[in-house]
Amino acid sequence: MKLFRCGDVVPGCAATFRAVEEDEILGAVGEHAVRDHGVQPDDAMVARVRRLVVVEPEP
Numbered sequence: 001m002k003l004f005r006c007g008d009v010v011p012g013c014a015a016t017f018r019a020v021e022e023d024e025i026l027g028a029v030g031e032h033a034v035r036d037h038g039v040q041p042d043d044a045m046v047a048r049v050r051r052l053v054v055v056e057p058e059p
């Protein structure tokens with residue numbers, strides 16, 4: 001499972017995204033950015049999110 005924390009990009013945002021595939025996370029993050037931050041994701045933001053996606057250790 002992969003994990004992205006929006007707070008790594010937007011300080012104070014508590015939203016987290018988990019998915020098996022990085023592309024699923026990017027889709028969800030894109031919707032979240034538009035809906036909750038009023039930001040249209042551009043290539044630089046997508047690249048930043050990709051760098052910050054971490055693989056979550058299995059429990």
Ligand SMILES: [Zn+2]
Nearest residue numbers: 006010013015
């Ligand atoms: Zn956020």
